[in-house]
Amino acid sequence: MTKKKNSITILVAEDDPDDRLLVREALEDIRLCNQLNFVADGRELIDFLRAKGDYADRAGQPLPSILLLDLNMPRMDGREALKIIKTDPALRQLPVVVLTTSKAEEDIYRTYDLGVNSFITKPVTFVALASMMAILTSY
Amino acid sequence: MNNGTSEMKPASTSPKRRIAAYLILGSGLIVAFMAVRGVTWQGSVALHTTMESVATLLAAVVGAIALLRYYARRESKILYVGAGFLGTAFLDGYHTLVTSAFFKPMMPSNLPSLIPWSWIASRQFLAIFLVLSCLAWIYERRHRGHVFVTPAFVYLSTAVFAAVSFLFFVIVPLPRAYYSELFFHRPEEFGPAFFFLLALIGYLYKGGWRRDSVDHWLVITLIVSLIGQAVFMSVSGKLFDFEFDAAHTLKKISYLCALTGFLASMYQVLKNSNSLNVKLRQEVLERQREQVILLRVQADLRDSEEKARTTLETMADGVVTIDTAGIVKSFNPAAESLFGYEAAEICGANVDKLMPGAFGAHLDGDSKTNLKIRKELVGERKDRSKFDIELSLSEMKIGAACMFTGVIRDISPRKRDEAELKKYAESLRRSNFELEQFASVASHDLQEPLRKVQAFGDRLRRKYAQELDGQGSDYIDRMLKSTARMQSLIDSLLSFSRISTKGKPYQPVDLNEIARGVTDDLEIVIRENNVALNIEDLPVIDADPHQMRQLFQNLIGNAIKYRRAGVDPIVHVSAHVAPAPCGLAGGEQSRFCQITVSDNGIGFDNAYAEKIFVIFQRLHGRGEYDGTGIGLAICRKIVERHGGSIEATGKANEGARFVASLPVSQVLEEA
Incomplete structure (x- = not known):
């Protein structure tokens, strides 16, 4: 079981260090101590996925299993990055979970039909992550 | 200057009947002559003198009437007729005198010559003047406006003719008058007869006999004269025989006929003038009436003019x-x-x-x-x-x-007021917008750190619970409860600010459907608390359906929430449509829907009727009733956004009553 989970790589696009910490701890709680990467904004995220710029060394490596995406980030925000991902044939298959600050915000984004697989309202807790993982692994 | 027309109405007798009358008269006289011819009759000088006196008188009367008529209406034709008869009267008178027994010895001629010749003078004179009257008519018809001859000339010629005749008979010895060897014993009678015939033809040609009684009777006069002259007198064998006296009688008859004509004409004129008088009098009356009306209209006009002028001036x-x-x-x-x-x-x-x-x-x-x-x-x-x-x-x-x-x-004061009002409304709108932005932004940004306090507090409790003593855990619990409350306050604030920032366009909303949805949502609470929820028929109004749902949810929810312990809650929802209440914007045509939600709950003191609508204001401690105190503030904001109002009345321990007035129809889309 652990072995299987080990194969899961998670990319978190989040600029807030507190939230990064909380995500990391929540993932630890559900014993998902696998490969976890963080990027701080949309541009870094795209570079990471396309193995460009600072992430050129990632060339040849597979895409992460899941992307946890915060929409409010500096430089390039989550919405813009999401648009690029969803229009790029190479990236389109990547499951995306959007992190929102409130349930109301989630309701709004749902109506935009951004091609998002799921939403998690911050703070990312053990319970929320666990249920999300259950959904995603069923894909 | 006349072609025979006159003001007289057409005679009732038709021209055909007149022609017939002329023919019967002419032929009747001839037949009568045939029938009585040869009758033995011997008159006398005395009889002759008497008859001729009458004739003189008649001729004078006819002449006088004719001249009267001439002076009343200038027709040369009548002048000649009048002058002719007047002259005839002189000549007849002269004839009477010279042939009377008294004058006979003084005359140079004997009676058998004197009587016929002086007779002929009179007849000839009349016949010529009647012809002249015809000629005058013909001349004046041809030369419109020209007078044939002046009256003075006519009178002068009459006088001259008469005087010449007088002298002639006094001085000249006359030839014989009777020619017994001829068939016509007195052929000289055809002279006047010829002129009578001419005059007759002239008058018949003139045509006036069809309408004019003077002309008509002149025609008869001429027929009688002609026959008297040509038929009777021409065959008279000797003085005072039957034919002689018959001719004399016919002469008088002919004068009478002429007189009849003039009298009939006068009668017509008088009769017409009478009806003309009546007509004139009616017209005068009519004019007078019109005058009165005109005066009244003028007075009215002056009056209204005065009024209009005063109105204009004041x-x-x-x-x-x-x-x-x-x-x-x-x-x-x-x-x-x-x-x-x-x-x-x-x-x-x-x-x-x-x-x-x-x-x-x-x-x-x-x-x-x-x-x-x-x-x-x-x-x-x-x-x-x-x-x-x-x-x-x-x-x-x-x-x-x-x-x-x-x-x-x-309108400059009004314009100024309008501009000021516009400015004020603009600043109000701006400040409102800023406030809403502030509430929205503030609640978003406030949430961020709060969320972290909650998250790390949660981590603290989860990971270090064992390491904390009871008091430490209690502190953490209280801290987390506070943050939860803060979270709900922020959520409230956010939803409050969203009423105007996230409002949806108005659409027709069936409030019955809204109430049904709310009842479904509250189903569990209703059942658990044994609530009697009574909702009457509600109207359809233009509104934001989501906000209507919020309004009903809050009002009904409150009615159940603030129930009295031990009393089954009764909640009554009703609505009625009424004209705009005072103090609310909207023309007279805009109608308002008054929604009333009343309950038998704990109620409140009316002193707090306003306070309960203020955001975060509560009448009860959180220990008694849960909540942030946003519900009624949201209700008021929703109602006011729709251009309506909400009021509350209550009585402690008896119940509360909320009345929301909403416009039935919305005209403007909110910006």
Whole structure:
């Protein structure tokens, strides 16, 4: 079981260090101590996925299993990055979970039909992550 | 100067019957002559003198009447007839005298010559004058307006003819008159007969006999004269025989006929003048009546003119009349004080002086419909200062002329107020917008750190619970409870600010459906608390459906939430549509729906009726009733966004009653 989970790589696009910490701890709680990467904004995220710029060394490596995406980030925000991902044939298959600050915000984004697989309202807790993982692994 | 027409009405007898009468008369006389011819009769000088005296008198009367008629109505024809008869009267009189027993010895001729010749003189004279009367008529008809001969000439010639005749018989010895060897013993009688025939033909040709009784009877006179002359007298064998006296009788009859004609004509004239009089009198009366009406109309006109003038002068609005060229024609006192001009100095000037550039070169009146416009313009006073005016211009037609009346009202105070109001509304709108932005942004940004406090507090409790003592855990619990409350306050604030920032457009909403949805949501609470929820039929109004749902949810939810312990809650929802209540914007045509939600709950003191609508204001401690105190604030905000109002009345421990008034129809889309 652990072995299987080990194969899961998670990319978190989040600029807030507190939230990064909380995500990391929540993932630890559900014993998902696998490969976890963080990027701080949309541009870094795209570079990471396309193995460009600072992430050129990632060339040849597979895409992460899941992307946890915060929409409010500096430089390039989550919405813009999401648009690029969803229009790029190479990236389109990547499951995306959007992190929102409130349930109301989630309701709004749902109506935009951004091609998002799921939403998690911050703070990312053990319970929320666990249920999300259950959904995603069923894909 | 007459062609036989007259003012007389056509005689009742038709021309055909008159022709028949003439023929019967003529042939009747001839037949009578045939029948009685040869009768033995011997008159005398005395009889002759008597008969001729009568004839003289008759001829004089006829002549006098005819001349009277001539002077009443100048017809030369009648002048000749009159003169003819008058002359005949003289000659007849003379004939009577010279043939009387008294004068006979003085005459140079004997009776058998004197009687026929002086007889013929009279007959000849009359016949010629009757012919002349015809000729006068013919001449004057041909030469319209020319008089055949003057009366003086006629009288003179009559006098001369008569005088010549007198002298002739006195001086000249006459030839014999009777020719017994001939068939016609007195052939000289055909002389006058010929002229009578001419006159008869002339009068028949003239045609006046068809209508005119004078002409008609003259024709008869001529027939009788002609026959008397040609048939009777011409065959008289000797003096005073039957034919002789018959001819004398016929002469008198002929005079009588002429007299009848004139009398009949006079009768007609008199009769007509009588009916003419009646008609004239009626016309006079009619005129008098019209005069009275006219006077009354004039008085009314003066009255209304006076009223109109007073109205114009005392009117608060300026009234200016201009013509199509834009020239000021009148200027009332109110206009004087508006513009600072005296009426006298502005009348005659172009309206451009008062309202620069308001009109083109000239105004075109629409020929069909009367122009009527109302617009706001800038007026210019005498001192060149400008002010806002409202001009109502209407076209009026006075006969063919076209004028324009302008009613002018100074609207600069109103304009100023409007501008101020607009400015105020703008600043209010801005500050409102800022407040809403503030609430929205603040609640978003406030959430961020709060969320972290919650998250790390949670981590703290989860990971270090064992390491904390009881008091430490309690602190953490209290801290987390506080953050949870803060979270709900922020959520409330956010939803409150969203009422105006995230409001949806209005659409027709069936409030029955809304109430049903709310009842479904509250189903569990209703069942658990044994609530009697009674909802009457509700109308359809223009509103934001989501907010209507919020409104009903909050009001019904509150009614259940603030129930009295031990009393089954009764909640009543009703609505009725009424005209706009006082103090609310909206014209008379806008109707309002009053929604009432009343309960039998704990109620409240009316002193707090306003306070309960203020955000985060609560009448109860959190220990008793849960909540942030946002529900009614949201209700008020929703109702006010819809242009309505909400009020609450309550009585402690008896119940509360909320009345929300909402416009039934919304006109403007909210910006």
